[in-house]
Amino acid sequence: MSRAYNFVSLLLFACLALATEPVVKVLNGSYSGQHLPQFAQDLFLGMPYAQDTGGQNRFRIPQALNETWEGSRPAKQYSDACPDHEPDDDALYGMSENCLSLNVVRPAGTALNDRLPIMLWIGLPTYNLTYIVQRSVEVGRPIIGASINYRKGGWGNMYSIEIQVGGSISE
Numbered sequence: 057m058s059r060a061y062n063f064v065s066l067l068l069f070a071c072l073a074l075a076t077e078p079v080v081k082v083l084n085g086s087y088s089g090q091h092l093p094q095f096a097q098d099l100f101l102g103m104p105y106a107q108d109t110g111g112q113n114r115f116r117i118p119q120a121l122n123e124t125w126e127g128s129r130p131a132k133q134y135s136d137a138c139p140d141h142e143p144d145d146d147a148l149y150g151m152s153e154n155c156l157s158l159n160v161v162r163p164a165g166t167a168l169n170d171r172l173p174i175m176l177w178i179g180l181p182t183y184n185l186t187y188i189v190q191r192s193v194e195v196g197r198p199i200i201g202a203s204i205n206y207r208k209g210g211w212g213n214m215y216s217i218e219i220q221v222g223g224s225i226s227e
């Protein structure tokens with residue numbers, strides 16, 4: 057009887073543990089992601105990898121993050137797309153200069169010492185990494201999928217010698 061009870065509570069505990077949102081620690085804080093039970097995956101979306109590129113950072117090379125925070129920040133939604141002439145991006149996720157962000161899709165419960173290979177995708181958000189990560193698990197060669205945003209056009213490429221010496225950017 058008590059053994060059965062123990063088993064049930066263990067099972068309950070396992071289910072609860074699976075249902076809770078995944079949290080990861082980075083250098084200066086934590087992010088809470090989203091668990092996708094139907095794919096047995098954890099998503100961490102829209103985590104900045106550099107500062108906002110607006111204001112005094114416009115046209116500059118990416119400026120390193122320099123913040124520390126308590127508790128966990130939500131990483132459950134894609135960030136805005138970088139400024140672009142393509143209206144599609146805008147319709148999907150919004151568009152702003154605060155766009156240098158990273159998305160991570162991992163098989164649920166991946167531990168630090170699993171040392172899974174990481175596939176980095178730079179491109180259209182239409183390619184949903186969930187399916188390639190799912191396939192990698194099915195074939196027994198699990199990977200972590202990651203994707204990033206980057207600045208295009210003038211926003212990404214105008215940090216020229218002329219701009220630097222012309223006084224357009226305050227140092």
Ligand SMILES: *[C@@H]1O[C@H](CO)[C@@H](O)[C@H](O)[C@H]1NC(C)=O
Nearest residue numbers: 083084085120121122123124
């Ligand atoms: C982490 O915090 C330290 C001190 O608060 C800061 O110097 C450093 O730039 C921060 N690093 C990141 C990646 O935010």
Ligand SMILES: *[C@@H]1O[C@H](CO)[C@@H](O)[C@H](O)[C@H]1NC(C)=O
Nearest residue numbers: 107113119120121122123124
């Ligand atoms: C981080 O750097 C920016 C300039 O790039 C500065 O305005 C801001 O005060 C810095 N924040 C911290 C916590 O040092």
Ligand SMILES: *[C@@H]1O[C@H](CO)[C@@H](O)[C@H](O)[C@H]1NC(C)=O
Nearest residue numbers: 092099160161184185186187
């Ligand atoms: C991929 O698409 C599925 C189905 O719409 C969705 O549940 C999942 O959140 C998407 N994954 C990512 C990484 O955006």
